[in-house]
Amino acid sequence: MYLREKSRWLKNDEFRSKIEIQKEHVSQLVYLGLNFSCVVMDIWYFSKNLTDHIESLGKDWIAQSKSNRLVKSKGKWISLKKFGRKMLNNGGFRVVELGDQKYLMKVFTVTMKKAGKVRLLVSMNRHGNINFYVSNNLEWDELAIATRYSRRWDIEVWHREGKGNFGLKDCRLRCDDGVSRYLTLSALADTLLEIASMLSPVYAMLKNQGYTPEMKHRWILTELVGQLISSVSKMENVEVKRIMEGILCPYTSTMIKNTSV
Template sequence: MFHNTIISDGISIYKFFKQLNFDFYLTKPQLRHLENVMNAMISKGYNGKISDIAELATSKHRTSITRFLSNSNWDEKLLERALKSYIIELIWSKSRESKQPTYLIIDDTISEKTKPSSKAKNPIKKCSFHNSHLKGKNVYGHQILVSLLSCDGLVLPYSIDIYDKESMSKIKLIQKLIATLPKPENKGYVLADSCKDIFNASEKAGYSYIGALKTNRVIFPQGNERLGIKLHKFATSLSIENFDLVTVQDKQYYIYNYVGDLKDRKNVSIVLSYPKDAFQKDGALKTFISLEKSLAPLEILTQYTDRWAIEPFFRDCKTYLGLDGYQVRSYKSINRYLIIMLTNYTYCKIYCNDSHHFNTGYKAAKKDLEKFKVIYIYEAAASGTPIEEIFESLKIA
């Protein structure tokens, strides 16, 4: 049929699977199922419904897509490992070529779900209430921890995990994640929220650390060596003359650099930052920490802005790849969907070799799907294929 014989080969999804060695871990029918899922995500703008995939699949796949995600005999961990190896090779090659540092960017998001009634027989597994900073309240769903690898403008997804507070703390999950990385080719930085255990895990893996720091952390500047003072109180004790005005990505900030101790960490560099038009206003202070004292304050801020790349990732996955709307219910099928989503995101990122932008690759891949649909109709008609058979293949019979 159309999607199984024309599109996949035409846009080299199968070749992409070969690069990832997915053909070592999936049977040919399973690879076809995977192609159907990825094609559906690209051609429709996936909202998480299995019915979207069924619309693009041949009739024999309508009931088997669900089985492929929930019960089919394949190991999603092997696909995850293969994808990670592929991402590492691309990023490390970029670092060798450009001599630029490598960044591991870590953050989380919430995939919000409707809370089921107490009588629901088959609720989505591992859902619970989580604090949403975006909405300022607790929401029901999955808290998803994501990491990206970045070097010299190339940003690719490395891992995705559902945070299950009953099995492992978020800090332990991040420590375990950092430990999977090879040593960086040049400098390497972990960009994440601040915690002593993450500091230590980063250094053990051969990486430095730059992250956001809570403004209630205690420091010990001159005059406060014995009891210390909280960062937000220290900031209000300074005058504007103590700050430097700098520009970061076309926005101006007043910054002050403290080099000294925290309670749980000695000899660090901390940058206190206010937007130019909100100096010492309530809630405006942001603080950042670097384990490298040699980095200039402006460089710390500039390096930290690489972390912002994770926000477009969340937005694109929720808009186009179903991260907010997925409706699979078992823990296994959810994990399988998330691995497929990362695979598809990576595929779209590298689809246009000259840009490595998701939106550019996604739109190009979608346009090529439409082109190959026209090619299929033309070639089928030229070969004498009955019109009803063409209608049936295109799901418009």
């Protein structure tokens, strides 16, 4: 179970940090035989404790980094923010397209404090915002790091939309059993949603649009409502009236039965 360090419920060795929990999850995925080669993570999970564990399992990793992390430049430790600005002024950045967006990017092999020798990607968008991404794979270029990390957003969208559309909003992920339940139920729900959407005449169009759980859910609801309206429109007015009466007056039959006793 995950508990806050100062929780009044804390007992001896019960506390486990989010890093320790993620280490266990990654180990379980490897044990279960999941086919993956790289772990991507946001700023809050970029910890040497976690990255060392991932490497020990034979996997690569990519993490977004805070701009105040320190790297060595000409024998001195400077922040990524200063390093990035300095390198941008020196030029040599390439234009990389991800989807419909263009970025200026360049990779460097640097020594980072509390991380060691790493591959650093400096990326600037069209608004001038600079982001930093770090990897243990020293051979990857700008496109290799950027394309792998960009998939994290698709995964996040899948989980965020999935929790809402699969009815799992209140599913807690603070323990191993909770995570296992969530992954099992979400995978099952997504499979059923996929099968239902495959029966739709617009499936090919949905597939081309790279649809998400939210989009599939909306299309299936649209299909069902359309079928319902089509079915009702074919009924005679008497039948429609009976259906409406059943919806609006659900207790009529009970009331009649009670009055007859």
